[in-house]
Amino acid sequence: MASVSVIDQLKKAQILELLEQGKRVDGRALDEPREIKIEINAIPHANGSARVYLGDTETICGVKIKPDRPFPDTGDRGLFICTAELLPLSHPTVETGPPQPHVIELARVVDRGIRESHMVDVSQLVIEKNKSVIGVFADIVVVDYDGNLFDACSYAATAALLTSTTPKWNWVDDLPQLVEGEETALPTSTIPVSVTMGKIGSHIIVDPNGDEWASMDARITITSDSDGNIVALQKGGSDGFTQDEINQCGDISVRVGAKIREIIKAAQKGSQ
Amino acid sequence: MGGRDATMVLLDENGVRCDGRKIDETRRIMIKAGGLKNADGSAYIEFGDNKILVGVFGPRDVHPKHMSNTDTGILRVRYHMEPFSVGDRKNPAPSRREIEISKVIKEALEPAVMLEKFPRTAVDVFIEVLQADGGTRCAALTAASVALADAGIPMRDMVAAVASGKVADTIILDVNNEEDQAGQADMPIGYMPSLDKITLLQLDGVLTPEEYKKCVDVGVKGCKIVYELQKKALKDKYFGKGGD
Secondary structure, eight states: OOOOOOHHHHHHHHHHHHHHTTTTTTTTOOTOOOOOEEEEEEEETTSSEEEEEETTTTEEEEEEEEEOOOOOOOOOOOEEEEEEEEEEEGGOOOSSSOOOHHHHHHHHHHHHHHHTTTTTTTGGOETTTTEEEEEEEEEEEEEEESSSSEEEEHHHHHHHHHTEEEEEEETTTTTEEEEEEEEEEEOOOOOEEEEEEETTTEEEEOOOOOOHHOOOOOEEEEOOOOOOOOOEEEESSEEEEOOHHHHHHHHHHHHHHEEEHHHHHHHHHHHO | OOOTTOOSSOOOOOOOBTSOOOOTTOOEEEEEOOOOSSSSSEEEETTEEEEEEEEEEEEEEEEEEOOOOSSEEEEEEEEEEOTSSSSSSOOOSOOHHHHHHHHHHHHTTTTBOOGGGGGTTTEEEEEEEEOOOOOOOHHHHHHHOOOOOOOTOOBSSOOOEEEEEEEEEEEEOOOHHHHHHHHEEEEEEETTTTEEEEEEEEEEEEEEEEHHHHHHHHHHHHHHHHHHHHHHHHHHHSSSOOOO
8 A cells, every 4th residue: 555656646636626616426415424324233242342434444443351360550440552564455455464564553543532532531441449440451453445544443343342242340359250141331422523534636535545644645543422522533645734724624523523423423322 | 751740830821831931932943954965865853852863765666675665665664762862761673653753754754745755765864862851753754854845855735743732721832841841731743834734643642622623723733833943954054055
């Protein structure tokens, strides 16, 4: 994906030409995300899961919940850890081996958006203070690539967490002991929604597809919560934004994010 | 990185912060251009208790060769923290955090450096954090810009950087370590003042849309303060007494 071919350069010229007329290659409005399809409980073996299609980008998130040791300075809180991986079958240029910097960034940005929104109430995930807590692991895999992995991964994790159930453990003889048949919904509060925007020339577009992604000069991912607050942000790419553009992107992310939140809520409702 | 002190007052009733600063005041900043003998360009920055050294090499041959680009030069950035730079010893191997910061600093510098003048070459920026105290990525980016200029590499502008944030429901400039750990939001900003372009922007913490805009504004104003100190560092070396 990082490699820029001659075809990419030709596509970029075409994409830019269309943008000058206010149009996008796939006919969307500039602030219109692709169709989002969410399939809840795609992996019944997980404590919660979701498969998300964002246009032709496809991701799966499985949530696993298990007792773990707390971090030394936060013994009164459970763990929340989110990872993301690009599977080699998702695109011809993806190679196996240690994760590339752009994949590490992807995982960290998705993790940060959910973590900073305080979606998962980790204060309720304590088995025995300072000794044992509940760990929530949201592992995301990218199955098919067509741009904008940040949002596709974020929606998958959010949808999976919203529909996760957690087993119950009691503290017995200095060990966590599973209480059979006492599963409750994972304690969650707000619903964070990330909105990624690309900058091509001086145009800002929401949810860039694969061709647009390859043509972008810069990008920005902004996560907002259910109250319309902005909770996390990451700028990327080899160009900058003016202060006005940054403000404009903030407004777009809250507005578009509110619509996408309804889609995630509908998927959650449909699963119940 | 640091311990949390629940009793610490981040902002008192007189608008004074935990380290005695006002809300729109940066920590003490000292930037020195040059210093390293072997590097093509270098800089040293003390930003509060942060101490960071940056060396620049290039434009030079690219190894491995397949990384080279026939259309433009490439920029490579390594942000690295010494094991002794933080409270507990840090594992010297690059962490995921360091890999991400290396990437965002690289992308913050790329718009500033005229790499297209040097096809098939690489410019390497090595950032070594000797001591960390919150806001290392901004201090590192600030010093890296000075080191690139010191190396004589053509640039469109320098990137100046500082974080703004939210502490005790107030938007503040230059978040220190305690404020980062216990505060409500941290927004590192890298900005090219002459071109009015924000090239590094991250955020964690909760901001209303109005606070978000104010935070960007406070950060951009802070970057303009840092920018003057960057220019002064270069002037001191090339036109002043402190040359080497």
